[in-house]
Amino acid sequence: MNVVTLGCSKNVVDSEHVMAQLAAAGYDVVFDSNDADADVVVVNTCGFIGDAKEESIDTILEFVRAKQEGAVGRLFVIGCLSERYAEALREEIPEVDEYFGARDFRGIVERLTGGYREELETSRRLTTPSHYAYLKISEGCNWRCAYCAIPIIRGPHVSVPMEKIIEEARGLAAEGVKELIVVGQDTTFYGVDLYGRRRLGELLRRLARIEGIEWIRLHYTYPTGFPDEVIEVLRDEPKMCRYIDIPLQHIADSQLRAMRRSISKAETVELIARLRREVPDIAIRTTLLVGFPGETEADFAELEEFVRETRFDRLGVFPYSPEEGTPSEDMEDDVPDEEKRRRADRIMEVQRNISLEANVAKIGRRMRVIVDRREGDFFVARSQYDSPEVDQEILIPAAGGELSPGDFCDVRITSCEEYDLYGELAG
Numbered sequence: 001m002n003v004v005t006l007g008c009s010k011n012v013v014d015s016e017h018v019m020a021q022l023a024a025a026g027y028d029v030v031f032d033s034n035d036a037d038a039d040v041v042v043v044n045t046c047g048f049i050g051d052a053k054e055e056s057i058d059t060i061l062e063f064v065r066a067k068q069e070g071a072v073g074r075l076f077v078i079g080c081l082s083e084r085y086a087e088a089l090r091e092e093i094p095e096v097d098e099y100f101g102a103r104d105f106r107g108i109v110e111r112l113t114g115g116y117r118e119e120l121e122t123s124r125r126l127t128t129p130s131h132y133a134y135l136k137i138s139e140g141c142n143w144r145c146a147y148c149a150i151p152i153i154r155g156p157h158v159s160v161p162m163e164k165i166i167e168e169a170r171g172l173a174a175e176g177v178k179e180l181i182v183v184g185q186d187t188t189f190y191g192v193d194l195y196g197r198r199r200l201g202e203l204l205r206r207l208a209r210i211e212g213i214e215w216i217r218l219h220y221t222y223p224t225g226f227p228d229e230v231i232e233v234l235r236d237e238p239k240m241c242r243y244i245d246i247p248l249q250h251i252a253d254s255q256l257r258a259m260r261r262s263i264s265k266a267e268t269v270e271l272i273a274r275l276r277r278e279v280p281d282i283a284i285r286t287t288l289l290v291g292f293p294g295e296t297e298a299d300f301a302e303l304e305e306f307v308r309e310t311r312f313d314r315l316g317v318f319p320y321s322p323e324e325g326t327p328s329e330d331m332e333d334d335v336p337d338e339e340k341r342r343r344a345d346r347i348m349e350v351q352r353n354i355s356l357e358a359n360v361a362k363i364g365r366r367m368r369v370i371v372d373r374r375e376g377d378f379f380v381a382r383s384q385y386d387s388p389e390v391d392q393e394i395l396i397p398a399a400g401g402e403l404s405p406g407d408f409c410d411v412r413i414t415s416c417e418e419y420d421l422y423g424e425l426a427g
Contacts, residue, residue: 001027002038007046013136015044019125025113031127039073045081056081064095080153122168131406133177138184146260146327159194173212186222201229208239219245224262235279241384247287251306252299283385285314291340292320293331315351317344359416371407379403394421401425
């Protein structure tokens with residue numbers, strides 16, 4: 001059986017839970033195999049933005065062709081795309097044996113195994129390198145930003161009970177995981193639905209007590225009402241990476257209101273200042289959205305100046321595209337696509353210069369890193385300030401010593417590029 005996962009880290013976790021159930025039922029499970037020769041193929045799709053939808057459909061059609069040629073026995077589609085467009089997909093691509101949505105992973109397990117095993121609910125079949133794993137603590141979102149389809153696809157915010165999260169994390173640690181990457185659509189909202197208040201700080205402290213876990217990294221934090229306790233944990237807990245992913249989307253008040261972000265420019269600036277004041281060495285990653293309906297040249301200039309002044313450690317930017325069913329779909333998409341791309345490119349040009357200057361300043365610095373893999377003549381590693389797959393890496397000459405994935409070591413930075421560092425093992 002081949003399980004193919006598209007989209008975000010939250011989809012990765014979903015696939016890993018499904019794979020554990022299927023493996024326990026006797027299936028020989030592989031993941032993301034390019035080999036189309038499989039008795040059963042399960043494609044876990046993404047339906048968030050246009051490019052992701054296109055990739056998901058192309059992947060489905062690729063396996064449909066393999067099925068028609070006899071290389072694939074049965075084909076199933078799960079995840080966000082089929083949650084949102086199941087009826088249309090059944091009509092347009094009837095060759096798929098069955099579609100299951102993002103809220104029905106139990107359904108695919110029952111279809112293939114005859115029953116869902118509750119005792120395996122926290123079990124995973126890891127598809128990441130064995131030394132790190134994503135830990136999903138919640139599902140869905142309550143914020144309903146004007147451009148976002150996640151509440152439509154995944155529903156309202158639902159926290160995973162804390163004891164289940166701790167049990168899952170302990171299981172991962174027992175398998176050799178050393179770094180937990182905590183994810184959710186909004187991790188800071190964790191606990192409100194179950195416990196009547198935000199309890200992310202408490203959860204992080206409990207995760208830090210698990211033997212074998214050495215790094216805990218926090219992703220996808222919503223800025224509105226950011227919990228003070230989380231800042232305290234980032235400051236005080238040695239296992240917490242001094243790193244935070246906090247998608248801000250924009251800074252102009254007119255755009256924040258139009259996007260329904262429930263936060264102002266002044267509040268955003270104060271939050272960043274507070275994070276840097278309380279956790280002086282913190283690396284802040286953000287995501288921005290340009291070309292949203294009504295974004296004027298003045299709005300964009302304000303955003304560009306904000307990026308220059310704030311000097312984010314990591315930054316991604318996306319041109320706006322309307323999503324079916326979202327409030328912004330009814331707004332006039334009045335920024336031309338070419339101008340959206342120009343604005344995105346301009347922000348990334350500013351960020352490239354910021355990143356290069358920051359990396360030059362790191363030359364000569366000693367850093368603790370975790371090794372992810374070997375590529376040719378280099379070991380590829382990361383510091384606590386970098387998340388896998390999305391952030392920069394540190395390249396260490398393989399001739400300098402023998403290292404293995406998951407090893408921690410100290411390196412001295414010797415040179416850099418805009419988005420990568422080079423280092424040597426420090427004695």
